[in-house]
Amino acid sequence: MSILRRDLEFRSLKTTLALMENINPDTLPLVQVLPFFLLALLIYGLAEFAFVHYRLRRAKTGEYGMAVKGLGFTMLAGLGMGLLLGPVTKLLFAVWGASLSPFDAGLSPLGWIYGFFIYEMSYWLQHWLAHKVRLLWCLHSPHHAPRSMNIFVGFNHSFLETLLYMPFTLGFIPALLGVDPAIIAVLTFVDVVWGNILHVSDNVVSRRWSVLERFMQTPSYHRVHHAQNVRYMDTNYNSITLLGDWLMGTLQPLKEHEPVEFGITRPVNTSSFLDVHFGEFLLLWRDLKKADSLSQGFNYLFRPPGWTPQGEQQTASARKHRALNATQMTDA
Numbered sequence: 001m002s003i004l005r006r007d008l009e010f011r012s013l014k015t016t017l018a019l020m021e022n023i024n025p026d027t028l029p030l031v032q033v034l035p036f037f038l039l040a041l042l043i044y045g046l047a048e049f050a051f052v053h054y055r056l057r058r059a060k061t062g063e064y065g066m067a068v069k070g071l072g073f074t075m076l077a078g079l080g081m082g083l084l085l086g087p088v089t090k091l092l093f094a095v096w097g098a099s100l101s102p103f104d105a106g107l108s109p110l111g112w113i114y115g116f117f118i119y120e121m122s123y124w125l126q127h128w129l130a131h132k133v134r135l136l137w138c139l140h141s142p143h144h145a146p147r148s149m150n151i152f153v154g155f156n157h158s159f160l161e162t163l164l165y166m167p168f169t170l171g172f173i174p175a176l177l178g179v180d181p182a183i184i185a186v187l188t189f190v191d192v193v194w195g196n197i198l199h200v201s202d203n204v205v206s207r208r209w210s211v212l213e214r215f216m217q218t219p220s221y222h223r224v225h226h227a228q229n230v231r232y233m234d235t236n237y238n239s240i241t242l243l244g245d246w247l248m249g250t251l252q253p254l255k256e257h258e259p260v261e262f263g264i265t266r267p268v269n270t271s272s273f274l275d276v277h278f279g280e281f282l283l284l285w286r287d288l289k290k291a292d293s294l295s296q297g298f299n300y301l302f303r304p305p306g307w308t309p310q311g312e313q314q315t316a317s318a319r320k321h322r323a324l325n326a327t328q329m330t331d332a
């Protein structure tokens with residue numbers, strides 16, 4: 001399968017944008033199917049909302065509204081930047097990366113295995129960085145702000161993350177490492193489909209997905225990822241398989257006796273678009289103004305969220321460490 005002419009020479013993002021005209025829609029069946037999947041997801045999302053809201057009376061309606069505003073803003077920003085939607089942007093970045101890459105792993109079975117491995121590990125790394133580097137957390141935290149889980153949370157991303165950060169880390173970098181853009185396109189499709197299914201409401205699907213839980217990310221794993229429970233923080237970073245989390249030691253299954261408490265640890269007004277999307281930036285800015293040296297400013301920007309120059313650290317790993325010590329003391 002070939003989705004683009006590799007003989008085309010593209011040396012900058014600007015010229016890469018012109019590639020849209022060179023992609024023959026007939027060779028992009030997955031991109032063509034995507035709008036229908038997204039439409040099906042929207043219809044399911046509305047049905048899920050109706051069930052949770054009218055039948056169970058448990059829907060946090062403000063959070064649904066905020067997710068819709070977030071998606072609308074991403075689409076507007078995408079049009080403004082000429083970058084359209086995330087999956088398309090990622091493909092453009094992949095083509096750009098491939099044009100600069102010194103090698104091409106191709107579409108042989110080995111090329112696919114290599115491509116899958118690089119994509120999954122890139123996904124793990126970009127997501128780990130998004131949780132561990134405060135500046136990147138400012139981009140990623142909108143996705144974690146909701147205090148409930150529903151299918152629309154899957155769309156609730158900062159436009160900077162969807163249109164720039166993810167296309168760069170999951171399109172440009174793998175392609176630069178020689179992964180064929182066609183493989184990136186296929187994995188992006190799987191990612192969009194499966195990654196959104198992971199956000200199905202726990203009010204609708206609560207059971208774990210038995211055999212699948214052994215090798216695939218499932219709604220149960222992803223709910224753990226969205227938890228603010230200390231034990232669950234910063235785990236289950238992948239969106240397709242368990243590969244990266246398994247290799248890097250960040251896999252955390254749901255504990256039956258510890259239900260997920262959704263959301264982030266700061267007080268956030270989850271129906272406010274401004275607070276959800278820019279609240280973390282505001283707090284970072286306040287900390288930067290307090291910084292009394294360049295290195296302190298650097299630490300605020302690039303150390304994990306919760307880092308503080310003095311006093312008790314509030315990072316996820318410090319909290320986990322304290323919780324572990326407390327349990328050991330109770331056990332002793």
Ligand SMILES: [Zn+2]
Binds near residue numbers: 225
């Ligand atoms: Zn995350």
Ligand SMILES: [Zn+2]
Binds near residue numbers: 143153154199226
């Ligand atoms: Zn999620």
